[in-house]
Amino acid sequence: SQTIHQWPATLVQPVGSPLSLECTVEGTSNPNLYWYRQAAGRGLQLLFYSVGIGQISSEVPQNLSASRPQDRQFILSSKKLLLSDSGFYLCAWSVGSGADTQYFGPGTRLTVL
Amino acid sequence: AQSVTQLDSQVPVFEEAPVELRCNYSSSVSVYLFWYVQYPNQGLQLLLKYLSGSTLVKGINGFEAEFNKSQTSFHLRKPSVHISDTAEYFCAVSGQGGSNYKLTFGKGTLLTVNP
Numbered sequence: 001s002q003t004i005h006q007w008p009a010t011l012v013q014p015v016g017s018p019l020s021l022e023c024t025v026e027g028t029s030n031p032n033l034y035w036y037r038q039a040a041g042r043g044l045q046l047l048f049y050s051v052g053i054g055q056i057s058s059e060v061p062q063n064l065s066a067s068r069p070q071d072r073q074f075i076l077s078s079k080k081l082l083l084s085d086s087g088f089y090l091c092a093w094s095v096g097s098g099a100d101t102q103y104f105g106p107g108t109r110l111t112v113l
Numbered sequence: 114a115q116s117v118t119q120l121d122s123q124v125p126v127f128e129e130a131p132v133e134l135r136c137n138y139s140s141s142v143s144v145y146l147f148w149y150v151q152y153p154n155q156g157l158q159l160l161l162k163y164l165s166g167s168t169l170v171k172g173i174n175g176f177e178a179e180f181n182k183s184q185t186s187f188h189l190r191k192p193s194v195h196i197s198d199t200a201e202y203f204c205a206v207s208g209q210g211g212s213n214y215k216l217t218f219g220k221g222t223l224l225t226v227n228p
């Protein structure tokens with residue numbers, strides 16, 4: 001069966017520090033991978049998605065970047081965190097296009113102070 | 114492009130009462146529709162989805178939703194809720210056709226079931 005891992009589960013970082021969040025998927029090949037941010041009262045905002053190694057689409061101009069160094073690994077990064085980067089970050093995967101279910105990881109709670 | 118409106122940000126109900134969570138969407142193309150549930154501090158889990166065919170879709174945990182194309186709605190219902198249904202519920206839409214890999218989510222409805 002397929003599983004998705006995210007770490008760390010929680011993170012408290014000072015403003016201006018770097019960020020690296022990791023997501024890995026097991027049990028499937030060539031998944032589509034997604035990073036979402038969830039802020040209170042604002043639903044889920046799609047940040048990045050990837051349909052293959054090295055292929056990254058950015059949805060929202062911002063202080064973050066994403067990379068996919070391996071087929072089932074998706075990394076969210078920042079060089080300098082802002083207060084507004086605080087939120088709950090969710091990674092998800094799917095296989096195929098729009099009709100297919102997206103499966104979500106447990107999330108990372110990021111607090112920037 | 115698609116958009117989703119969840120009309121109620123919070124819905125409080127008593128245990129064993131029926132509930133309806135409302136969702137309307139906007140799209141220039143045909144769509145697929147989804148409902149996801151999120152329990153506190155967890156990821157999202159699929160409740161049900163509409164792809165084609167029967168407009169009444171049954172999902173897990175006794176939930177169902179009805180696709181209404183003329184009203185561009187996809188409301189979620191359950192005839193009798195339990196305390197354990199307390200969670201946030203998200204409606205989402207994906208456009209059909211082409212290489213469309215993206216879901217657009219509503220802002221969520223917090224369902225609170227009280228004893």
